[in-house]
Amino acid sequence: MNKALVEQLKENVKYFGATLGETIKDELGNDWLEKIEQIRHDGRHSSKGESESTERLSASLAELDNKSLLTIARAFAQFLNLANIAEQEFNIALNQNATLDNQLNNLHLDIDAVKDKSAVLEAIDKLHIDLVLTAHPTEVTRRTNIHKHRELANQLQKLNGKGLSDVESRAAKQRIADLISQAWHTEEIRSVRPTPVDEARWGFSVIENSLWEAVPDFLRDLEDYLQHNYSKDLPHDAKPVQISSWMGGDRDGNPFVTAKVTQEVLLRARRRAAKLFLEDLNKLYIELSMNDCNDYLRELVGDAREPYRAILRPLIQKLELTFEGRSDESEWIQCNSELQQPLLDCYRSLVDCGMKVISNGALLDTIRRSHCFGINLLKLDVRQDSQRHTDVLSELTQYLDMGDYAQWSEEKKQRFLLEELQSKRPLIPTHWTPSDEVQEVLDTCNVIANNSQAGFGIYIISMASEASDVLAVQLLLQEAGVDWPMPVAPLFETLDDLNNSPEVMDKLLNIDWYLNYIQGQQYVMIGYSDSAKDAGSIAAGWAQYQAQEALVAITDKKSLKLTLFHGRGGTIGRGGLPAKAAIHSQPPGSLDGGFRVTEQGETIRYKFGMPQLAKRSLSLYTTAVLEAMLLPPPEPKPQWREIIGEMANKGRDNYRHTVRKDPDFVPYFRVATPEQELGKLPLGSRPAKRNPKGGIESLRAIPWIFAWAQTRLVLPSWLGVMRAIDEVNSAENQQTVQQMIEQWPFFASRLSMLDMVFQKADPKVSEAYDKRLVPDSLAHFGEALRNELSASMQSLLQITGHEHMMEDDPNARNSMQIRAGYLQPLHYLQIELLDRIRKAEASSYKDDDKAVLERAMMVAITGIAIGMRNTG
Known part of the structure; x- marks a missing residue:
């Protein structure tokens, strides 16, 4: 850790905080500033475990009226925003010497003994990183404030630079004060949900304000490396990086993404x-x-x-x-x-x-x-649920008196689809008037047909479980007049779908018509969010690994290029991992067809929101992918497979026993977290549930993760995992488990994920939510979860031989510690708000009071998400 830079980070956070304090004092007076400072002081000491400070913090908040709570929420949310900006500048300064050339040269030293130059050049030639910007509702900060934050970062960078004159320094400080005041006097919460077009425009802005500059700068660095080490130029048409998007194309469960929206986004x-x-x-x-x-x-x-x-x-x-x-x-x-x-x-x-x-x-x-980028700026993916395609064909076959497609066997479906795909006559009658839902699917296919191939990426089918799901999409595209082979990727996301994916793809790739259609390249999307929600993180991780491994083997036999598309989220519970760990935890050979990955919500801004950060992220991805291609991780030994398989099964059973079978789980979840209140936060265009009338099973993975993160229990990321590992890590297995940690990146990354999760978890904060919000009849449930969390944390330290969490990443540990004092008041403020909101719903509170409470809650939710550096 660079101690000088860490001290500079702390000073920058203090400076920003003091400047915000002056802004608040100018508007509200010194008494308010002193009140906020006292709450901040109590919060800092409370986060270190001082019970007197915790009691004083809780009591101080309880004495405030609703409007005052809103002011407190705004102050600490702003503090955390400013801390994030200071940390972005810290990361840029920390990595000034971590250039692409340095990273690749270090890599070259590692591989020199086992790989010749031609292997390196071949790997660079094959390099293809496709970053897919997604419209998942995890970006909690308004675009207008993102602009102010970017400008603040620029001024801070200037202030921290060398050779600044006194006049220039005063000007930079004045501009910082100006921007902080602007942010304070600006609504931090959207008044209405963004539309899918709004989300797409936000994605365009990321390209315009950051990637437009970062991509050619990154390519210059790559060419410099090639020229210096291999006397080679980077070809003009080299495209090691591609930008794609789901914004305006992802209609799975989002009724607001229509064919008209997709057309508008393409034109924009x-x-x-x-x-x-x-x-x-x-x-x-x-x-x-x-x-x-x-x-x-x-x-x-x-x-x-x-x-x-x-x-x-x-x-x-x-x-x-x-x-x-x-x-x-x-x-x-x-x-x-x-x-x-x-x-x-x-x-x-x-x-x-x-x-x-x-x-x-x-x-x-x-x-x-x-x-x-091209004249289309990015490549727009289209995503739709498999059932919607089935509904089209079901309605059509019934209209044509052919029976109900939905009720046919898989064999009959395939036979019908292949016959129609090879038929020279149209299938869809001219005068047929389908239902609105079916017409919308057909209209989407028409939009694809009426626009340039260059504007589209791939078509993803959610909940794909059979070969017919893929063929159905290709038939609908053909009927719409799409005269080019649009890649169609099945998305395997539940545990069962992941386990069945090799069989499904094997059947599909044995169809001669299909093999001719795909022209040597197959895309498959691996879902991380829903599989973890379905079976827990360790079972999902092993299922994802095995599925990828099997798919690589199947496509290798057919001499096909396989591009695996990783639907990772920003958080651990949704598959999030640092880039290098994520890439190196994949099976050997899984990167040969390129690396395609979703970049979601707030992680887009943290990784690509500024040109310097974007360039660094592109360099990290490049180095990690090249290293994994040139020095692939080892194939797991048979005993490793046996042990991880047993851990996965036990982890799945542990997780499902709590989440699915315990009758107290859902009632506890509803009262112990702000899950109900999250639905009112205008984050993204998507509804929080796939089925508005459904229960916990229909809740999307994002709010599912978001709700638990708010209370610092972060349950989906760890529940049942260490318990399963401990059960398998018996005396006779301990030596093998240690070998797995040291030699197998996949298993080591599982523990690394838990390490990050446990650094963010806080059983005492979770307990505070329970004491105020959970009825006595359910108190035992939260206590049992926290006991398992504490035991799991100790168990992880024991198996890794560490004294504390994030021992191997002191910068990340320091980052969370800096935020702790600002986060603590927001947690206790949220507890107070949840109690008042729930009482207000059961009483005759005035509408104005409810509105203030709800806005304060939205600010508190946003502030905690900002402080945790993740939402969903």
């Missing part, structure tokens, strides 16, 4: 891309004023005195028409080649005329952006 993406390329082209137009050109360019421009400007001018005009969006769409830029060819012509001419230094400047960055 094109216009945003046009805007960004227009800015690039206008700068190039100013710079490329030279008159020397090669013969080819001269033929194109005739006697134009400034040939490069002459080539760029028509392109700029097309981009202007596209960005304005007012002209006929046929006048817009239509394909990537229209953008790329003039740029390449300029590049080659400059090289031919001895101006390579110019060609390798801003022009090369724009060429590389054209390959990464």
Whole structure:
């Protein structure tokens, strides 16, 4: 740990906090500032276990009226936001020397003895990292405040830099005070839920404000490494990184994502891309004023005195028409080649005329952006539940008097689908009037047919369980007129679906028509959220591993390229892991077809929200993927498989016994967490439940995780896991288990995940929620859970030989400790609010009082999520 930087981080947090304090004092007066400071002081000592401070903190909050609680909630949520900004700057400073070149050179030293240069070059050539921005409702911070936070980070970076004059320092501090005041006087909670289009626009902003700059900078670093170590240039069309999105395309369980929304998002993406390329082209137009050109360019421009400007001018005009969006769409830029060819012509001419230094400047960055982003900005995935496709075919076959498709056997479904896929006549009658739900699915397929292939990624089928689920989508796409082979990826997400996935894919890949359709590449999505919710984290993790392993073997036999798409969340309970640990915990060979992964909610901002952070994240992914390709993790030994299999089975049984079988679980969950209140928080466009009338089983994985994180019990991430490990880690197995920890990244990563979870867990905070909110009849349940949590924490320390949590990652441990004092008041404030809200619902509270309470609750929920650095 860099002690100087850690001290700087602490000073930055204090400085931000003091500046916020001055802002609050200016508005509310010194008495309010002293009150907040006393609560902060008690919170800090309470987080260290001082019972007197805890009692004083709870009593202080109980004395405040509803509006005052809202003010306190806002103050501490703002404190935590500012702490996060300070930590972002800390991470950038900490990793200044962790350049891509340094990381890859260190990697090269490791592999030099066993791999030759051609292997490294081949791995880099195969490198393909596809980051899929998702619209899951985990981003709790409004876009308007994200802008202020980014500017704050810039000013802090300036302030911490060397060589700043007194005048410049005062100006930076003044700007910081200005921005903090702006944030304090701005509503931190959205008044209404964002629409899917709003979410897509947020995704576009991440590209515009960060990735647009970070991607070419990252590629320059990669090329520098290749030139320095291998005397190789990175090809102009190299695309080791691709940006995709679910925002506006993920309609699974979200009735607000319609065909019209998808069409609007596609058009908005094109216009945003046009805007960004227009800015690039206008700068190039100013710079490329030279008159020397090669013969080819001269033929194109005739006697134009400034040939490069002459080539760029028509392109700029097309981009202007596209960005304005007012002209006929046929006048817009239509394909990537229209953008790329003039740029390449300029590049080659400059090289031919001895101006390579110019060609390798801003022009090369724009060429590389054209390959990464293109005129569509990103590739939009479409996701839909398998049942919706079944419903279309069921309604259609009944209309055609063919019977009910939904009731047919799998064999009959496949036979029908293959016959229709190879038929030359249309299946869907012209005058058929389907139900609204069926029409919506058909309309989505029509949107795909009516837009460019370049604007789409893949079609994902949720809850896929049979080969017919994949064939059904391909038939519907064909009927809509999609004349290109859109990749269709089954998503295997429950424990049963993961276990059955090899059999399903084996059957699918034995269909000759299908093999011809996919043209040598198969996509499969692995679900992390629902499998963990279904069976607990260790059972889900082992099922995911085995499924990937089997799928790699199946596709290898068929000589197919397999791209596994990892539906990881930001949190541990949804499959979240640091990039390197996540990548190295996968089976050997699973990265050969590329690495595709979801980036969700607040993790997008923490990893890609600023150009420096985005570039660092891209470098981390690259190094980890290359290392895993060149030095794949070992295949698990038979005894490892036996032991982890037994742990997984016991973990599944432990988890399900509590979550599914204990009659007290659901009643306890409802009262001990703010699960009910979460539904009122306008986080994302999706409903909190797939089925609004359903119970715990229909709750989405995100609010399921979110609710437990709020109370610091973080139950889904650890429940039953260490108990299962302890049961299997008997005297005769201990040596093998230690071997698994030391030699098998998959198993080591399971323990690393628990280490992070337990650092964030706090049994005492959970107990405080129970004391105030849980009836005596259910008190035993929470106590039993906390006993298991405490025992699990001790057990993990014992098996790892550590003295405390996060011993191997002192920076992460320090990060949580810095936040602890600010988080503690929010937890006790939330407890007070939950008690008042629930009493208000059972009494005759005025609507105004309820509104204030609910807003205070939303701010408290948001603040805790910010402080925990994760929501769902």
